Amino acid sequence: MSSRVLRSLGIVFLFLVTVVTARAQGGSRTYFNQDIFVAQGQQVHNAVCLFCSVQVEGEVTGNVTVLFGSLNITGRVDGRATIVGGNAVIDSVEGLGGNALIVGGNAVYEADESISGNAWVIGGHLSPMGGHRPHTARRFFFSPLVSTAAAVVAFVLLSTILVLRRRSQPA
Numbered sequence: 470m471s472s473r474v475l476r477s478l479g480i481v482f483l484f485l486v487t488v489v490t491a492r493a494q495g496g497s498r499t500y501f502n503q504d505i506f507v508a509q510g511q512q513v514h515n516a517v518c519l520f521c522s523v524q525v526e527g528e529v530t531g532n533v534t535v536l537f538g539s540l541n542i543t544g545r546v547d548g549r550a551t552i553v554g555g556n557a558v559i560d561s562v563e564g565l566g567g568n569a570l571i572v573g574g575n576a577v578y579e580a581d582e583s584i585s586g587n588a589w590v591i592g593g594h595l596s597p598m599g600g601h602r603p604h605t606a607r608r609f610f611f612s613p614l615v616s617t618a619a620a621v622v623a624f625v626l627l628s629t630i631l632v633l634r635r636r637s638q639p640a
Contacts, residue, residue, distance in 0.1 A: 549586065559583045560598065
């Protein structure tokens with residue numbers, strides 16, 4: 470890889486770490502490469518996890534953000550959940566009080582009431598436990614095939630724009 474690409478990847482990684490860390494507030498947990506466990510009877514404000522997983526048996530009063538790990542809720546999360554590069558299992562009727570966004574992973578939930586807000590899964594599958602059909606229109610997922618096709622189209626468009634731009638510049 471060229472030094473320009475490596476530098477760009479480094480900047481993106483530092484940006485993600487900065488954004489995720491900035492979201493953490495007092496009473497929150499922010500971990501890197503170490504799982505977060507919220508025990509039954511325990512309360513945490515926000516949970517932010519990079520390269521690790523979050524297990525919630527107690528209560529998270531804010532939001533949960535997981536980058537390259539998984540989320541398992543058997544307790545309660547009052548806010549929203551964002552998972553990038555991992556899976557989510559919501560096997561509690563109390564479950565998730567806000568929206569769920571899962572990018573590059575799968576999500577399984579116990580009942581329609583398990584997710585109070587909207588649920589979007591991009592690049593994976595969203596399915597209820599036991600295989601029952603959801604009775605709500607607030608659950609959306611884009612399969613890996615659709616997501617991959619969209620990524621290829623975006624790559625081709627961006628590559629074409631860059632090539633045309635480079636050709637139009639004077640030598």
